[in-house]
Amino acid sequence: MAHSIMTIEELEAMAVTIRCDIIEMITTANAGHPGGSLSAADIVTALYFRVMRIDPKNPDWPDRDRFILSKGHACPVWYAALAERGYYDKAHLGTLRQLNSILQGHPDMNKTPGIDMTAGSLGHGLSAGLGMALSGRMRKKDYHVWIIIGDGESQEGSIWEAAMSGAKWKLDNLTAILDHNNLQNDDCVDTEMPIEPVADKWRAFNWHVLEIDGHDMEAIVEALEGAKTFKEGPTIIIAHTIKGKGVSFMENVVDWHGKAPCKEEAIQALEEIRRCGCE
Amino acid sequence: MSNNKKSPYRHVRSDIVQLLATGEVFTSRDQQPTRYSYAEALLELGERNPDVVVLDADVSKSMHTHNFAKKFPRRSFNFGIAEQNMMAAAAGMATTGLIPYASTYAVFASMRALDQVRNSIHYPQLNVKIAASHGGLTPGPDGVTHQGQEDLSIMRSIAHSTVIAPADPPTAKLAVWAAAEWEGPVYLSFTRDPVPVIFDMDYPFEIGKAVTVRDGTDATIIAIRDLVVQALIAAERLASKGLSVRVIDCHTLKPLDVDAILKAARETGAIVTAEDNIFYGGLGSAVAEVLVENHPIPMKRVGIRDTFAESGPYLALIKKYGLSEEHIAKAAEEVIVRKRASL
Numbered sequence: 001m002a003h004s005i006m007t008i009e010e011l012e013a014m015a016v017t018i019r020c021d022i023i024e025m026i027t028t029a030n031a032g033h034p035g036g037s038l039s040a041a042d043i044v045t046a047l048y049f050r051v052m053r054i055d056p057k058n059p060d061w062p063d064r065d066r067f068i069l070s071k072g073h074a075c076p077v078w079y080a081a082l083a084e085r086g087y088y089d090k091a092h093l094g095t096l097r098q099l100n101s102i103l104q105g106h107p108d109m110n111k112t113p114g115i116d117m118t119a120g121s122l123g124h125g126l127s128a129g130l131g132m133a134l135s136g137r138m139r140k141k142d143y144h145v146w147i148i149i150g151d152g153e154s155q156e157g158s159i160w161e162a163a164m165s166g167a168k169w170k171l172d173n174l175t176a177i178l179d180h181n182n183l184q185n186d187d188c189v190d191t192e193m194p195i196e197p198v199a200d201k202w203r204a205f206n207w208h209v210l211e212i213d214g215h216d217m218e219a220i221v222e223a224l225e226g227a228k229t230f231k232e233g234p235t236i237i238i239a240h241t242i243k244g245k246g247v248s249f250m251e252n253v254v255d256w257h258g259k260a261p262c263k264e265e266a267i268q269a270l271e272e273i274r275r276c277g278c279e
Numbered sequence: 280m281s282n283n284k285k286s287p288y289r290h291v292r293s294d295i296v297q298l299l300a301t302g303e304v305f306t307s308r309d310q311q312p313t314r315y316s317y318a319e320a321l322l323e324l325g326e327r328n329p330d331v332v333v334l335d336a337d338v339s340k341s342m343h344t345h346n347f348a349k350k351f352p353r354r355s356f357n358f359g360i361a362e363q364n365m366m367a368a369a370a371g372m373a374t375t376g377l378i379p380y381a382s383t384y385a386v387f388a389s390m391r392a393l394d395q396v397r398n399s400i401h402y403p404q405l406n407v408k409i410a411a412s413h414g415g416l417t418p419g420p421d422g423v424t425h426q427g428q429e430d431l432s433i434m435r436s437i438a439h440s441t442v443i444a445p446a447d448p449p450t451a452k453l454a455v456w457a458a459a460e461w462e463g464p465v466y467l468s469f470t471r472d473p474v475p476v477i478f479d480m481d482y483p484f485e486i487g488k489a490v491t492v493r494d495g496t497d498a499t500i501i502a503i504r505d506l507v508v509q510a511l512i513a514a515e516r517l518a519s520k521g522l523s524v525r526v527i528d529c530h531t532l533k534p535l536d537v538d539a540i541l542k543a544a545r546e547t548g549a550i551v552t553a554e555d556n557i558f559y560g561g562l563g564s565a566v567a568e569v570l571v572e573n574h575p576i577p578m579k580r581v582g583i584r585d586t587f588a589e590s591g592p593y594l595a596l597i598k599k600y601g602l603s604e605e606h607i608a609k610a611a612e613e614v615i616v617r618k619r620a621s622l
Contacts, residue, residue, distance in 0.1 A: 062375070109374070109403050117374060118403040121394050124367040128399055131371025131379075138332070138353060139375075158395075161364035 006049045008217050014084065015045040015217070016277030019246050020270055021080035021093055027266040029096040031105070035256040036074040039181040039241040040148055042215050044069075047146055048081040051224040056086040059113045065143050066132050068117045070125020071150035071179065072106040073258065079103050079112070087114035123156030125149065126176055130162050133174040133234075144228055148177045152184030154195045160205070166234040167206035175227040176207075176236040179214065181243035185257050202236045214239030246273045287494040287523070290482045291511070295475065299515045302604075304508060305594060309476040313451035313469040314412035318343030320455035321380060325351050328459060334369050334381040336362045342412050344382050362387045366395035366409070373405035378459055384418075385411040385427020385468055389434055400464050401437050408458045409466045414444060415555030416583075416600065417505055418471035419593035427468070428583050431503070432560030434466045435533050441486065442532040444468040446507035447477040450530060453484035461486055470505050472593040477508055489536035491543075495525035498611045498618070499543035502553040503529050503562045506581070509597070510553050512604035517611055524611055532562055540569050549614035550578045553607045555597060558582040577617035579610040 006014065019041050026032035048054070052065040069078045076096065083090045088102065095101035102111045106120030117128045129147040136143050149159060166174055178198065182189050189195055202209045208230050212219040220239070227235035243257070244250025247269040250261075261269055288296055298304040324331050325347060335357040339345040348355035358365040362383050369379040381388070388396065388411040400407045411430055412418075418425045434442045443458065443465060445451040451469060458465040465486075483490060489501070493514050502510035507528045514524040525547055527539060544550060550570065552563040563580030570578055581602060588600050597603045 066374075117371065118399065121398040123363070124370075124395055124399045127364045127367030127395070128371035128374075130364070131368035131373075132375055133371075134356060134368065135372045135375040135377050138377075158361075158363040158367070161358075161361035162368075164361070165358055165364060165368070 011045055011049055011217050013277060014049050015042045016273055017084060018045055018077060018080045019273045022076045023266055023269045025076045025093045025096045026260045028094050030260045031097055032076055032260055033073040033258045035243040035250060036071060037077040038245045039243045040074055040077050040179045042217055043148060043177055043220055043239055044077050044081045046217060046220045046224055048085050050221055059087060063141060063143055066116045066145045068125040068129050068147045069107060069119055070147050071153050072119030075107045078107060082114040122153040123158035126159055126162035129174060130166055133171045134169060136173050145174050148179055151178060151180045151182060151189045151195055155193050163205040170233040172231045172233055174234040178236060178238045179241050180238055181241040183243040183254050187254060199238050208233055208235040209238065210235060211238045214241035215245055246276050248272055289492055290478045291492055292479055295477050299511050302512060304475050304512060307475045310473040311448050312471055312473050313445060313448055314342045314471060316448040316451035317410055317455055317469050318346055320452035321347045322350060324456060324459055330376060330378045331459060332372060332377050332379050334358060334365050334379050336360060336365045336383045338383060342382050362392040363395050366392040367399045369407045370399040370405045373407050378406055380408045380410050382410045384413040384425060385430035386425060389430035397437055401439050404439050404463050406462060407464050412469045413471040414468035414504055416588050416596045417593055419596045420590050422590040423587045426588060429557050430468055431532055431556045435560060439463060440533055441465045443530055444504035444532060445530050446504060446528050447474050449476060449478050449480050450482055450484055453482060457484055457486050468504060474505050475508055487531050487534040487536060489527050489529040489539040491525060492528050493526035495523040496547055497523045498549035498551060498615050499525040499527060499547045500551045500553055500607060500611060501527045501529050501566055503532060505555050506553040506602060509604040510607055513607035513611060516604060516608045522615060529562060532565060535565050537569050540566055541574055544570055544574045544576050548576050549618040550576060551581060551607060551610045551614055553581040555602050556582055558584055577614040579614050581607050581610050
């Protein structure tokens with residue numbers, strides 16, 4: 001708490017910082033997933049610096065909002081946001097994926113303060129969030145549960161099991177955000193195993209569907225706030241994003257799913273991200 | 280049996296001892312599937328502990344957990360035929376302090392949803408209780424797709440797992456209650472078909488503590504789940520041949536009671552394991568690992584060989600697939616011969 005609400009401009013500046021953290025972490029680790037971390041950066045920033053009810057000094061606060069990055073491989077964006085928000089010292093970011101680090105290759109709730117759920121195996125997070133939301137309703141808690149899922153991840157059948165049950169229990173305290181960057185490990189989502197029409201699918205599963213530009217901070221904040229106040233069931237925000245957003249040579253390039261930049265590439269990436277933030 | 284000091288039995292009901300001797304224990308009227316005992320235990324547990332919730336995947340009528348749903352509708356959640364979602368949702372609930380009992384059949388709990396069970400329950404060590412009916416060949420007529428003949432091996436291989444397979448209705452209830460007090464994931468394996476009530480409720484059930492239920496000196500049969508009663512019948516059969524055989528109910532496969540196994544190995548010098556479970560990675564493997572590393576002695580394993588079974592009455596199946604009291608007794612005689620030859 002003790003955190004003044006950020007303006008849209010301040011959020012945009014924080015997203016630049018987080019994108020730079022992501023590039024630096026992955027470059028230092030020489031491994032990780034830059035593309036999907038960068039595509040989710042604006043959404044994660046809006047959640048942690050504006051929308052979610054959290055207290056970084058009290059990460060286990062029972063009444064906090066919960067967040068799950070179901071596409072757990074994009075955890076550099078989560079780790080950067082938690083560090084910038086004060087859950088732990090930023091020095092930890094340099095230890096990503098190293099031995100004895102609190103920052104595992106995929107999120108571990110027992111090692112990293114602020115991680116509400118272990119993630120990494122795709123298709124689990126929405127179900128886990130559903131469990132948190134059911135528990136919140138049963139115990140008359142007013143926390144909200146936020147889950148970012150991927151579009152490649154949406155090929156997992158268990159996502160649709162969770163979709164059915166979110167609607168069955170009309171969980172208005174549950175919001176999914178689809179980081180729809182249309183790339184996955186091997187190929188374009190559309191080519192490899194199409195998920196379209198994905199908005200219609202969620203509507204058919206009786207979810208409240210919002211569609212936004214996942215890099216328009218104002219639209220992101222508005223959609224997240226809207227999801228929180230929608231009381232007739234669960235909401236999914238389909239956020240159209242660009243994989244590798246902010247780095248010209250990474251944007252929409254499938255090979256940047258799970259590859260670290262070399263030092264020269266990192267320098268260029270950081271320059272571009274900062275320049276973009278100044279525009 | 281308190282008035283009969285010569286009885287080798289401990290915690291075994293006296294009327295059952297008579298039936299063991301005549302081999303008529305399965306004619307006892309007092310028997311039921313342990314899946315029902317699970318559901319009965321939940322009703323009492325639900326009263327005592329408001330954090331207990333029960334999750335179902337369309338088999339609540341089979342497992343009798345619909346009774347919990349009737350009594351505690353707000354604490355009961357039916358996920359439909361979607362075991363993966365149920366397991367990960369149970370994990371999410373556990374992060375908030377609830378104690379979910381996720382109920383389904385062994386094949387689905389230990390295989391269909393294994394990724395969720397491993398990555399979202401055991402890796403974060405969340406306090407989820409996985410209740411699996413239809414363990415081993417106990418859903419006899421249902422056939423192979425519903426016979427959980429690997430669940431003990433699979434669950435044992437997962438780090439931080441606790442694996443319990445109670446032998447009879449009373450100890451099944453004790454296991455359900457003990458699991459609630461145990462911090463972390465617990466896998467409970469129950470029977471689809473009825474098993475006789477063998478034990479008194481004074482049975483000292485403690486997770487990780489195997490219980491000697493029959494004293495003996497010539498060999499020890501270490502058994503689990505539905506084969507404990509078969510081991511007791513085998514011991515009676517051997518007693519009529521003048522052999523004194525100890526029987527241990529090893530209800531907790533993991534953490535294994537190494538002390539009890541080594542004590543039996545030292546005191547009786549020959550071991551047979553008996554499990555209605557595939558030959559690989561279950562009780563027999565676990566006991567063999569302990570003996571080989573610490574106290575190698577003659578040993579034989581009774582379990583399902585490298586095969587799938589088929590549909591059929593449960594008792595006929597365990598006979599056909601080498602798990603019945605006759606097979607256990609034969610194995611015991613073999614290890615006793617080997618032990619005596621090596622003396």
